[in-house]
Amino acid sequence: MKLHPIDPGSATPPFEQVRAQIAKKTASGDLPPGTRLPSVRSLASQLGLAANTVARVYRELESDGVVITEGRKGTSVAPTRLTEQQDSLAAADDYVARARRLGLERAEALRLVETRWSR
Numbered sequence: 001m002k003l004h005p006i007d008p009g010s011a012t013p014p015f016e017q018v019r020a021q022i023a024k025k026t027a028s029g030d031l032p033p034g035t036r037l038p039s040v041r042s043l044a045s046q047l048g049l050a051a052n053t054v055a056r057v058y059r060e061l062e063s064d065g066v067v068i069t070e071g072r073k074g075t076s077v078a079p080t081r082l083t084e085q086q087d088s089l090a091a092a093d094d095y096v097a098r099a100r101r102l103g104l105e106r107a108e109a110l111r112l113v114e115t116r117w118s119r
Contacts, residue, residue: 001025003046004021006018006047007076012051014055018043018057022057022066033077033079034077034079035077037076037077040055063071096109
């Protein structure tokens with residue numbers, strides 16, 4: 001697994017930089033379900049971070065359902081997690097179906113999304 005180097009000058013804490021990268025890679029499919037992640041020590045060494053920092057990343061990702069940790073088997077991408085793209089497509093499908101039931105034209109449905117997006 002290749003991650004971008006940690007930016008020590010960033011306002012975002014190092015653990016959050018790592019957590020966000022891994023979450024994004026799982027959501028995009030770059031890290032498919034079942035993919036084993038490096039050990040805590042290995043990833044900490046690779047990124048120049050303390051092992052406790054990477055352990056926190058893995059704990060938070062596990063809490064979010066992104067990864068699972070199975071003792072000696074290590075940590076891997078959760079097998080049943082819906083990706084953000086799948087979640088987004090499902091939400092879009094729901095909206096389109098409802099907009100059609102309400103008799104909205106495509107342009108009006110898109111205008112409503114734009115209105116809400118810019119809030």
